[in-house]
Amino acid sequence: TYVVTDACIRCKYMDCVEVCPVDCFYEGENMLVINPNECIDCGVCEPECPAEAILPDTESGLEQWMELNSKFSAEWPNITTKGDAPDDADDHKGEEGKYEKYFS
Numbered sequence: 001t002y003v004v005t006d007a008c009i010r011c012k013y014m015d016c017v018e019v020c021p022v023d024c025f026y027e028g029e030n031m032l033v034i035n036p037n038e039c040i041d042c043g044v045c046e047p048e049c050p051a052e053a054i055l056p057d058t059e060s061g062l063e064q065w066m067e068l069n070s071k072f073s074a075e076w077p078n079i080t081t082k083g084d085a086p087d088d089a090d091d092h093k094g095e096e097g098k099y100e101k102y103f104s
């Protein structure tokens, strides 16, 4: 499966939603997550994310984000069409510590 990491927080560009063939993204207030049970590992979303927030779970050190994707994809609503990114999305691109600062 592919995993949305904290780099998505407050960027939420949603280009990923447009390309996913199985519509397995779920929407929270500040970020999206992928449902690991639905993702078919096609990889097309990874290069589409301007924040480079999406990674394959074969990369090391993603445990925290894998857990977060798994948990919240079961709670948040499914999103199938791209909406508008936040006005200040670019200001938060590449920012460190976004989970601690903004995720609640």
Ligand code: SF4
Binding pocket: 001, 002, 019, 020, 021, 022, 023, 024, 025, 034, 038, 039, 040, 041, 042, 043, 044, 045, 046
């Ligand atoms: Fe969707 Fe493919 Fe990305 Fe999985 S890897 S979330 S199936 S676009």
Ligand code: F3S
Binding pocket: 004, 007, 008, 009, 011, 012, 013, 014, 015, 016, 017, 031, 032, 048, 049, 050, 051, 052, 053, 054
């Ligand atoms: Fe987030 Fe990137 Fe999608 S910022 S909403 S994972 S395009």
